[in-house]
Amino acid sequence: MLSGKKTVEALDRMEVMFPDAKGELDHESxxxxxxxxxxxxxxxxxxxxxxxxxxxxxxxxxxxxxxxxxxxxxxxxxxxxxxxxxxxxxxxxxxxxxxxxxxxxxxxxxxxxxxxxxxxxxxxxxxxxxxGVPAIAVDTHVERVAKRLRICKQSASVVEVEEVLMKKIPKERWIQAHHTIILFGRYHCVARKPKCEGCPLLDMCVEGQRNV
DNA sequence: ATCCCGAGGG
DNA sequence: CCCTCTGGAT
Missing domain, CATH: 1.10.340.30 (Hypothetical protein; domain 2)
Structure with a gap:
């Protein structure tokens, strides 16, 4: 299982890839x-x-x-x-x-x-x-990324994924981490054919090394 | 565990 | 054609 320190390191690298990740749903209120x-x-x-x-x-x-x-x-x-x-x-x-x-x-x-x-x-x-309430929403992308990186068990439920992420990521980073992981999952660590080749997180990803 | 359910990608 | 998409209610 990926340690808390490694999880934060993984998050740091994702933030380099997606520096200003935020919600992409249009709204005015x-x-x-x-x-x-x-x-x-x-x-x-x-x-x-x-x-x-x-x-x-x-x-x-x-x-x-x-x-x-x-x-x-x-x-x-x-x-x-x-x-x-x-x-x-x-x-x-x-x-x-x-x-x-x-x-x-x-x-x-x-x-x-x-x-x-x-x-x-x-x-x-x-x-x-x-x-601005601290929270980590676990959707299909967050769950997939967390499991591929072995941040949590493969069998973890969405609630368990959320608990593990909250434990391993500092609270002040929860909201931003959510958006960063979403974009990493949506555009890079995609469901079907993940872009493992040349991925900045490859050295800490069991799944990725298996794919290359 | 199953259903809902159209659009887009591969 | 099959899989996936910022899940929720039963």
Missing amino acids: PFQYLIAVILSAQATDVSVNKATPSLFSAYPTAETLARAPLEDVMSRIKTIGLYKNKAKNIIKTAQLLVNEYEGKVPETIEEMVKLPGVGKKTANVVAGDAF
Whole structure:
């Protein structure tokens, strides 16, 4: 297993490759960011950014989305995938925000997880980016990279991956580390044909040395 | 463990 | 054609 020190070293090298990693979902408010992150489940950010201009021009706030017809919302996000569940969830979430939180996004992970369509990963992302709450959201990229680098066990659940990363990475780096690892996974350590040849992390990666 | 579910890449 | 994409609810 990769030690805490080595994990930080790996993170340092990723940051050299992706110096200003940040979220790539288009939005103009915490509310819109929350909706965009909900929509991004099992979808690329590119496909989400393609649909949200239409969605947010019609329904820019929680108050407007709370009153939106289901069919219309579905048609605007249909290209994203999983659109039936997502349409229902974002309308219900908007209604809950209006009824329980004065139309604003709650700032704690515990409150956000109560919203339909919002799990731990989504809550962590929004809390970190919108409100600066330290968190490491474990998505498909973070899980894949952590396991390839042997930062955690291959059998680790997403919750266990999160726990290990929080233990091995200093808290003040959690939010940035999340984005850095995402981009490293999305553009370099990709799922299908990872660019192991010439990878700056090759010397500390069992999986990579196996591939070269 | 299974389902949801369209678009893009290889 | 098959795999993957910033998962969540049942």
